[in-house]
Amino acid sequence: MRIGELSRRSGVSSRALRYYEEQRLLRPVRRPSGYREFSEDDLDSVRRIRLLLAAGLGTAMIAEILPCMVEGNEGLAAGCPELLDALGGEHDRIAASIAELESARTLLARIIATPVPTPG
Amino acid sequence: MRIGELSRRSGVSSRALRYYEEQRLLRPVRRPSGYREFSEDDLDSVRRIRLLLAAGLGTAMIAEILPCMVEGNEGLAAGCPELLDALGGEHDRIAASIAELESARTLLARIIATPVPTPG
DNA sequence: ATCGACTCTCGCGTCGATGTGAAGCTACAG
């Protein structure tokens, strides 16, 4: 499919998709015209990319992670014992982040639920 | 206390603290010298500010929320029925964000836990 | 052949919470 369709189906802007290619997160093939041709798998990739981006990972890190999810996972510990460390770090950071968010959510919930002072 | 002490005790840079004042999140009094004088309560405020910032709220929103936490909560629904909406929105956004982060964490955990293929 | 919708590359603009000096004033120790 071309970039417009992927954009519609993923809900991600074309600009962003081109950016992901630039960052080597996606590797669409090119038609003779120069048009990008994306596969169905790329749709899954895009979803994972968004998920990890939302989790605060950078494109560079994501670029290293993505390959570990397509064809078996041999590429992971095989090529990168240090990547495993980084991954663990990210995992912990995310966990901490979740805890923080829960505090914030609780805080807001408390404010919202605070009863309006009844006059009298 | 002066800005340096607040910085040390809160773990937040002086630059950031000045920025918070500029955004009306903090309202330190001024000494004749021009030096800022912060109260003990400001330390709590700073912690809440960081929490809400980490939760993705902007300084403008935080500026509206903070007053609701110091002197009773009468200022909340009293002055701002619409603030309540915004607050609810943020709350939901945070909840959604937590869900996303948990997906991401699970994803990473799965990758990390993936057994290295035993040769043979 | 042509028209509208789509796509291409290139490159500057954006946003928000800071970092980073620069130049000068203040506070306190010796």
Next chain:
DNA sequence: CTGTAGCTTCACATCGACGCGAGAGTCGAT
């Protein structure tokens, strides 16, 4: 009095994931 550590304002720099517009080529249907 002097040193030095801390404080002041001002203003430009940063970073990452995009937005946006220009100018030009492409696709598919009529």
